[in-house]
Amino acid sequence: MPSFIFYLFALVTLGFGLLVVTARNPVTSALSLASSFVGLAALFISLDAYFIGIIQILVYAGAVMVLFLFIIMLMDIKAEEGKKTNNGALVGGCLLAVLLVLQVIMVSGAFHGERTVAELDTTAAIGKAAGTELPTIANDLREGSLPDTKLMGYALFDRYGFHLQVVGLLLLVGTVGVVMLSKRDTAAKEAGN
Amino acid sequence: MVTLGHYLVVSGALFALGLAGVIARRNILIIYMCLEMMLSAANLTLVAFSRFHLVDHLPDYGAQALVFFTITVAAAEVAVGLAIIVALFRSRQSVDVDSITKLQG
Numbered sequence: 001m002p003s004f005i006f007y008l009f010a011l012v013t014l015g016f017g018l019l020v021v022t023a024r025n026p027v028t029s030a031l032s033l034a035s036s037f038v039g040l041a042a043l044f045i046s047l048d049a050y051f052i053g054i055i056q057i058l059v060y061a062g063a064v065m066v067l068f069l070f071i072i073m074l075m076d077i078k079a080e081e082g083k084k085t086n087n088g089a090l091v092g093g094c095l096l097a098v099l100l101v102l103q104v105i106m107v108s109g110a111f112h113g114e115r116t117v118a119e120l121d122t123t124a125a126i127g128k129a130a131g132t133e134l135p136t137i138a139n140d141l142r143e144g145s146l147p148d149t150k151l152m153g154y155a156l157f158d159r160y161g162f163h164l165q166v167v168g169l170l171l172l173v174g175t176v177g178v179v180m181l182s183k184r185d186t187a188a189k190e191a192g193n
Numbered sequence: 194m195v196t197l198g199h200y201l202v203v204s205g206a207l208f209a210l211g212l213a214g215v216i217a218r219r220n221i222l223i224i225y226m227c228l229e230m231m232l233s234a235a236n237l238t239l240v241a242f243s244r245f246h247l248v249d250h251l252p253d254y255g256a257q258a259l260v261f262f263t264i265t266v267a268a269a270e271v272a273v274g275l276a277i278i279v280a281l282f283r284s285r286q287s288v289d290v291d292s293i294t295k296l297q298g
Contacts, residue, residue, distance in 0.1 A: 093216030104205025
């Protein structure tokens with residue numbers, strides 16, 4: 001992978017991420033976050049994680065950010081103009097962020113000598129890696145392409161089948177919880193009247 | 194060429210941006226967006242380690258399954274969290290975290 005593409009999308013991700021934190025208008029923040037997530041999805045795809053990259057765009061840049069924008073429009077929040085910023089928190093937050101970045105750079109310096117993103121030797125994986133005994137996955141690997149979604153599906157439904165069902169239950173509970181939370185308390189009002 | 198360290202630095206910087214936003218900003222919606230950013234930064238680390246730690250010449254799909262679950266849980270968390278924020282806004286008419294002092298001693 002040409003490294004300038006990596007730097008381009010890293011810049012998109014971090015630049016829009018900075019805009020999320022600094023923008024005064026919440027709508028600008030939400031749209032910047034969506035753009036930042038698109039850049040992050042590109043980074044995922046550059047790591048051969050096609051499925052996760054597409055899921056990132058569909059779920060985050062699509063569903064989650066639309067939800068955020070709905071709420072922002074619903075509440076009709078004005079941009080916080082002329083408001084004094086909390087200087088102590090501002091300095092503390094920036095300092096903590098800079099310290100964290102320095103620490104990450106120092107720690108990840110240990111990985112600089114390691115191998116770069118290289119072409120995968122797909123034919124060598126046939127019959128060895130989990131799921132590659134399936135004919136459809138083995139055929140894709142033999143042709144030299146990485147059947148990312150098929151392997152992901154194999155991992156999810158074979159090794160993590162139970163966890164997948166638990167996550168489904170979690171989504172159901174979350175839906176019920178949201179309905180309960182956003183329901184106006186009509187019963188209490190009637191009792192009061 | 195791009196090494197694992199590059200991805201870790203990008204992920205760490207994104208996490209630090211989110212952390213700075215959570216601490217410095219006072220709008221609860223923006224704090225929530227910064228939390229999402231920090232979650233995504235952790236996802237980038239997981240995917241990077243999955244790609245650089247080859248298991249039988251293929252990326253480690255255990256890590257990517259974990260990312261899948263993280264994204265799902267984060268989506269459920271956003272829905273519940275935003276419902277709480279809307280309920281808070283209904284009772285306070287404000288999204289400023291400094292105005293929420295009911296539990297302050």
